[in-house]
Amino acid sequence: MRALVIDDSRAMRRIVGTILKDFGYEVREAGDGRQALDVLEEGWTPDLCCIDWNMPVMDGLQFVFAVRANPALRQVTLMMVTTESETGQIVKALAAGAHEYLIKPFTADALRDKLALLGLLPEQVTA
Amino acid sequence: MTTSQQAQPISTLLDPATVQAIADEVWPSLVGDGEAFVPVPVAPPAAVVSAWVDIVGPWTGSVVLTCSPATAQALTENVLMTRPPTVVDDEDVADALGELANVLGGNIKSVLPGESRLGLPRIGTAPPRGRLDDVCALVGQWRGNFLTITVQGTAPHPSGTEVPQ
Numbered sequence: 381m382r383a384l385v386i387d388d389s390r391a392m393r394r395i396v397g398t399i400l401k402d403f404g405y406e407v408r409e410a411g412d413g414r415q416a417l418d419v420l421e422e423g424w425t426p427d428l429c430c431i432d433w434n435m436p437v438m439d440g441l442q443f444v445f446a447v448r449a450n451p452a453l454r455q456v457t458l459m460m461v462t463t464e465s466e467t468g469q470i471v472k473a474l475a476a477g478a479h480e481y482l483i484k485p486f487t488a489d490a491l492r493d494k495l496a497l498l499g500l501l502p503e504q505v506t507a
Numbered sequence: 508m509t510t511s512q513q514a515q516p517i518s519t520l521l522d523p524a525t526v527q528a529i530a531d532e533v534w535p536s537l538v539g540d541g542e543a544f545v546p547v548p549v550a551p552p553a554a555v556v557s558a559w560v561d562i563v564g565p566w567t568g569s570v571v572l573t574c575s576p577a578t579a580q581a582l583t584e585n586v587l588m589t590r591p592p593t594v595v596d597d598e599d600v601a602d603a604l605g606e607l608a609n610v611l612g613g614n615i616k617s618v619l620p621g622e623s624r625l626g627l628p629r630i631g632t633a634p635p636r637g638r639l640d641d642v643c644a645l646v647g648q649w650r651g652n653f654l655t656i657t658v659q660g661t662a663p664h665p666s667g668t669e670v671p672q
Contacts, residue, residue: 389628485614
């Protein structure tokens with residue numbers, strides 16, 4: 381499985397990426413929504429995007445809108461991974477087309493639980 | 508636009524115990540298993556560096572994390588899980604300390620009333636504080652090293668006029 385980790389913090393990309401690699405994911409990173417769209421336009425289609433909300437250039441919500449406007453990317457699962465934890469923000473992200481929402485700080489177990497909910501936990505991790 | 512001068516001071520909206528509870532979640536998740544921000548003050552260092560995020564809303568101000576440059580470097584090594592001989596550079600420190608401030612700030616924003624916006628993290632010399640009662644400071648340590656988390660109102664504009672947002 382493939383995951384694209386989108387966060388302006390290299391530290392956070394590394395944390396999320398390391399956990400996903402431990403789960404068996406092939407991981408690529410992007411520092412903002414625009415860079416992430418560039419990766420998708422290359423033809424590298426992930427199963428999962430982990431998306432920070434507050435980023436320069438293009439924020440996470442704009443990225444979700446952009447992906448959802450492209451029918452070719454319909455199968456990509458979008459999960460917000462952000463400090464934005466107010467109900468209004470969560471509703472806004474889900475209404476825009478995000479599938480799941482993980483609030484920072486989180487543990488590897490919390491990320492694993494979200495992936496299990498989404499049916500995106502590789503079999504060897506589930507076992 | 509509401510300024511921190513007109514809004515309720517942070518001391519009526521937030522207490523140090525809430526900030527400590529947030530730090531208790533952030534440290535193990537970002538800094539590492541078993542790591543903790545301990546609210547026991549130690550002597551401040553001669554030089555400090557700060558990372559902060561701004562909150563703009565019914566209450567406007569900043570969440571500031573301050574420590575010595577050496578502590579910032581050690582925190583970064585933990586956040587990035589680097590081991591010698593890998594050396595973290597200034598960009599790594601700015602990024603890791605900024606993300607710690609960002610996660611602290613985002614969680615503090617969530618317990619404040621009303622809808623607020625969170626800015627992007629910045630690093631350097633902490634912004635000036637506003638009113639004396641518009642501060643919620645947690646002075647403590649990480650691994651015996653001085654560290655503070657300060658939630659502070661925006662300083663009034665020098666001219667006394669409203670601060671543009």
